[in-house]
Amino acid sequence: KAGVTQTPRYLIKTRGQQVTLSCSPISGHRSVSWYQQTPGQGLQFLFEYFSETQRNKGNFPGRFSGRQFSNSRSEMNVSTLELGDSALYLCASSYRGPTPSGNTIYFGEGSWLTVV
Amino acid sequence: QQQVKQSPQSLIVQKGGISIINCAYENTAFDYFPWYQQFPGKGPALLIAIRPDVSEKKEGRFTISFNKSAKQFSLHIMDSQPGDSATYFCAAAIPGAGSYQLTFGKGTKLSVIP
Numbered sequence: 001k002a003g004v005t006q007t008p009r010y011l012i013k014t015r016g017q018q019v020t021l022s023c024s025p026i027s028g029h030r031s032v033s034w035y036q037q038t039p040g041q042g043l044q045f046l047f048e049y050f051s052e053t054q055r056n057k058g059n060f061p062g063r064f065s066g067r068q069f070s071n072s073r074s075e076m077n078v079s080t081l082e083l084g085d086s087a088l089y090l091c092a093s094s095y096r097g098p099t100p101s102g103n104t105i106y107f108g109e110g111s112w113l114t115v116v
Numbered sequence: 117q118q119q120v121k122q123s124p125q126s127l128i129v130q131k132g133g134i135s136i137i138n139c140a141y142e143n144t145a146f147d148y149f150p151w152y153q154q155f156p157g158k159g160p161a162l163l164i165a166i167r168p169d170v171s172e173k174k175e176g177r178f179t180i181s182f183n184k185s186a187k188q189f190s191l192h193i194m195d196s197q198p199g200d201s202a203t204y205f206c207a208a209a210i211p212g213a214g215s216y217q218l219t220f221g222k223g224t225k226l227s228v229i230p
Contacts, residue, residue: 004159042205
């Protein structure tokens with residue numbers, strides 16, 4: 001069973017540009033979450049999507065947005081990039097079922113974004 | 117405000133020794149506590165998880181101890197091996213609230229020396 005797949009793995013952008021990151025969850029998983037990982041702030045929750053609807057959002061500015069498609073694949077977008085947006089962006093998926101095992105959250109390997 | 121506090125920040129253990137990482141949480145609504153292991157260049161991988169209705173869970177060399185009254189939980193790695201050298205994150209979540217949001221500790225970098 002394939003894991004969470006993120007593309008691209010590495011990218012370099014210039015300040016002011018925008019970027020779109022893609023995530024394919026584990027087959028059958030209906031929930032996709034995004035996290036930002038930096039050395040200073042650690043792992044921080046960005047948002048979660050389930051059934052194409054944003055269910056929760058972390059404390060990030062409106063420049064960070066996302067969406068989920070009917071096949072559960074998700075994209076996140078960051079507009080007007082700032083140097084501080086340089087980070088590892090991690091996508092995580094979960095079945096989000098009613099049983100405890102359905103809560104298990106699996107992460108992809110991330111997309112490394114460098115803003116110059 | 118950091119809701120999950122993790123210590124130590126770094127840890128050096130001799131091969132065969134016991135590695136212990138501690139976490140404390142503030143929000144009593146948390147009811148799911150996973151530990152993740154992350155190697156350089158990789159995403160976090162689920163190691164073991166526990167719910168507050170049990171005080172201990174063991175999987176192989178990894179054990180979670182949970183103290184609900186103290187709002188603390190810890191990871192014990194028995195017979196630590198050089199291959200265990202990685203960064204470990206504790207986390208907490210409130211799955212029942214309809215949101216699958218993980219709140220992470222800051223991480224512990226474990227180095228197991230031969």
